[in-house]
Amino acid sequence: MNLYNDNERFISILSDYGFKVTFGNETDTRFLRRALQALIQSPVTITKVEFIESEIPGLTKDSRSGVYDIACIDETGNQFIVEMQLSKYPDFIQRMKFYSFYRLNTLIRKGKYRFEGLPKIYCIGILAASIFPSISDYHNVAVLKNEKGELIDDQTTFITIELSKFKKRLAYIQTDLDKLIYTMKTLHKATNLKQFPQFWNEEWLEAAIKELDTRAMTPEKRMAYEMTLSANALAVENENKKIQEAINLKNIETVTKSLKRGKLTIEEIAEDSGVSVDFVLEIQRSLAKNQ
Structure with a gap:
């Protein structure tokens, strides 16, 4: 998957740079807040998010450490972990569990090992490839249920988006979730402004698209973009x-x-x-x- 192409006007949201300036934009969180609301399928507007430490230190000499792509908290205390995965990763759900359980453990320790009143943790995985071949839906929400499908606990919720399964045509896109996924899959291929979907004029998407427009880059952003390209090329090499x-x-x-x-x-x-x-x-x- 080529996410960087000098001939394309818009940078892909799926690229390291694209993800950082949209989901990880700390100075303008309009896109992130609306995207999170769409991903967790909440009718409640998220009005504020605060980015938190994304590194997981090893608790012991032999324990595993890690780094979230994005970690943040909303105004009610709900915690969000967002991970982007472009290559095939069959064990991705295990990594999500590791990240979410670490956050849960941190919350419990901060509460002097008390379990009541814990905020919700949403662990969100956005994947280019499919990890659930037996499931047809591109958006899945997983909580703890019994064998009858009755809810036991939803304090920790796992959400996955498998982009390869999203096949909706433009005419059928109505929800914010579908607008988000369509934009992630197609923006970097867009060329003719007159053919842009109307919803790309919505404030949250327009803010993100502006960050990804190579023609609107300031010299500082152009330098940051070029440095990302250089770092990625070195990593590939x-x-x-x-x-x-x-x-x-x-x-x-x-x-x-x-x-x-x-x-x-x-x-x-x-x-x-x-x-x-x-x-x-x-x-x-x-x-x-x-x-």
């Missing part, structure tokens, strides 16, 4: 190096085993391992030196 190193290590192990067996020719080992003859000969020389 480093990740590719790690992948290549892992592949090379695996090839070395495979070729070494074949050479030690002594049953195949150099050419056969190279062909079976998917490497060059020179690669096999280099490993053979290295083994000979270490004998």
Whole structure:
């Protein structure tokens, strides 16, 4: 998924930069507040949000740490964790549980280990790919229920959006949730202003779109955008190096085993391992030196 394209006017909300200047915009929270309200399907307007610490420290030497993409609290004390996941992550729900349970543990400790009056925790995952192949809905809300579907507890609520399952055409989009998802999926492909959907003029979406318009960027925002592109390119390069190193290590192990067996020719080992003859000969020389 290419989220950065110099030929496109609008930056994708799904990109690191796009997510930061829309969902993570601390100076203008209009988009975030309306988006959160849509994601949790609440009729109550969220009038204020405060960003909170997004890093989870390890509680012990061996315990796991982590970083939320977004963590905030509304005016009533409800807590929100928002995570964006672009690549396939079958265990994503486990990560959401880890994050939400840490927040719950923090709230309980702050309340001197008392459980009454706890605020709600909404753990929201926005995923480009599907993690629930047996579920057709693109928006899912999960709380604790019994086998009859009766509610036991909703203090912690897990919400997932699987963007790949959203297939609604523009003519059928009415709710804020569908407007949000449609915008996330299509804005960076938009070119002709006359063809923009009418709802992109709504204040909350217009505020976000303005942040993503490359033609309206100030020099400072342009620099921040370019720095994000540079950081992402470096991250991709480093990740590719790690992948290549892992592949090379695996090839070395495979070729070494074949050479030690002594049953195949150099050419056969190279062909079976998917490497060059020179690669096999280099490993053979290295083994000979270490004998």
